Ligand code: 13P
């Protein structure tokens with residue numbers, strides 16, 4: 001049954017000139033039929049070059065908005081219209097406009113997990129895989145980093161010469177993980193390496209053997225000579241790695257790491273979206289696209 005639906009999606013996307021982009025967190029049966037899968041940075045770069053006239057984003061809203069900003073001439077569909085990001089919804093343009101007034105000589109660096117509207121008043125975007133490199137390449141010393149204080153703290157730790165102002169935002173899924181969770185997982189799996197996402201709190205990040213984006217964690221585990229890994233990001237990554245590396249063992253750092261939004265998109269949503277019967281077409285006004293694009297282009301320029 002799943003194979004039949006996948007075959008029909010593959011047939012229809014070719015017939016209708018559709019590109020399917022899937023974030024690494026989505027279900028395995030969707031990853032199998034996607035044209036491209038990766039972390040937020042890789043998806044942004046891919047969105048710029050995909051030759052198809054329509055893009056279906058299987059991920060969350062800010063990712064679909066990023067595709068629309070980079071390719072306004074394309075029809076961009078978010079596979080499940082309810083898939084938001086709890087972090088992106090925490091801070092809006094009005095709030096950050098006020099904060100910026102208090103820090104006039106700071107560069108505003110926005111994690112890509114922000115709304116298109118908020119990006120219009122920021123200087124440069126970053127993703128988890130590119131943040132350290134990009135902030136390092138910004139000539140300014142003073143950085144207002146929004147909204148994730150955990151990613152911001154991680155970047156600040158790597159770049160002690162810069163002066164960071166962090167706000168009180170972040171991913172509620174990753175921020176729920178504690179050093180006590182690490183202690184329990186390490187005791188259960190003493191030979192495993194701990195790989196975590198920088199959205200986790202610093203008490204967790206500093207105990208890790210590797211810190212990186214979703215793709216970074218996957219690449220590290222695949223290329224490592226070690227055989228056992230504790231995965232400190234959304235549980236889907238543990239499952240994908242187990243498929244990709246059947247000779248290695250992967251354990252969840254904690255069962256709390258479930259992103260409800262990322263799990264909303266199903267294979268049937270993708271099937272209905274390629275049929276044109278569901279999903280939401282992303283519409284952004286021209287002014288938002290032009291202004292938000294500046295900080296995404298700057299991210300790609302500084303990120304290489
Ligand atoms: P990545 O850039 O690592 O894919 O992270 C996106 C995200 O939302 C992690 O929670």
Ligand code: SF4
Pocket residue numbers: 060084085086087088113171172173174199234259260261262
């Ligand atoms: Fe947003 Fe957190 Fe879900 Fe990532 S895991 S999409 S940051 S809510």
